[in-house]
Amino acid sequence: MKERRSKLQILADILEALAQSGEMNISQLLTAANLSYDxxxxxxxxxxxxxxxxxxxxxxxxxxxxxxxxxxxxQEYKKIKEIAIAFGISL
Known part of the structure; x- marks a missing residue:
């Protein structure tokens, strides 16, 4: 079973999708972030x-x-995530 994403990971996923494309509409972001509309x-x-x-x-x-x-x-989230992974901690 796949591990659930933390709130912080979801926020980072949204920002990552936006960073890669520059801008998105709601439907594009729904798909990229794999979230329901609500x-x-x-x-x-x-x-x-x-x-x-x-x-x-x-x-x-x-x-x-x-x-x-x-x-x-x-950018700061990615640095923290790398450090956490190096110490065996999952965010």
């Missing part, structure tokens, strides 16, 4: 509240982009 909405609200992503709403279209703070967070 869970993605919850995490996006938290990321937006902490200025890690920008959500641009235009009539019927929504575009989500990482901020420089979000990209910095992702």
């Amino acid at each position: 869970r993605l909405s919850k995490y996006l609200s938290e990321l937006e509240a902490n200025n890690l992503v920008v959500i641009e709403r235009q009539s019927l279209e929504v575009k989500i982009k990482p901020t420089s703070k979000g990209l910095s967070f992702l």
Whole structure:
């Protein structure tokens, strides 16, 4: 059975998907982050509240982009993850 992702891992997965593409719409991000709409909405609200992503709403279209703070967070998360793995700790 596959191990569940932590909240931190899910947030990092969302930011990683956005970092790779530059911007995504909701459907693209749902697929890339492998989340339901409800869970993605919850995490996006938290990321937006902490200025890690920008959500641009235009009539019927929504575009989500990482901020420089979000990209910095992702880089630091990757460093911490590497250290944790080196010590045999899973995040």
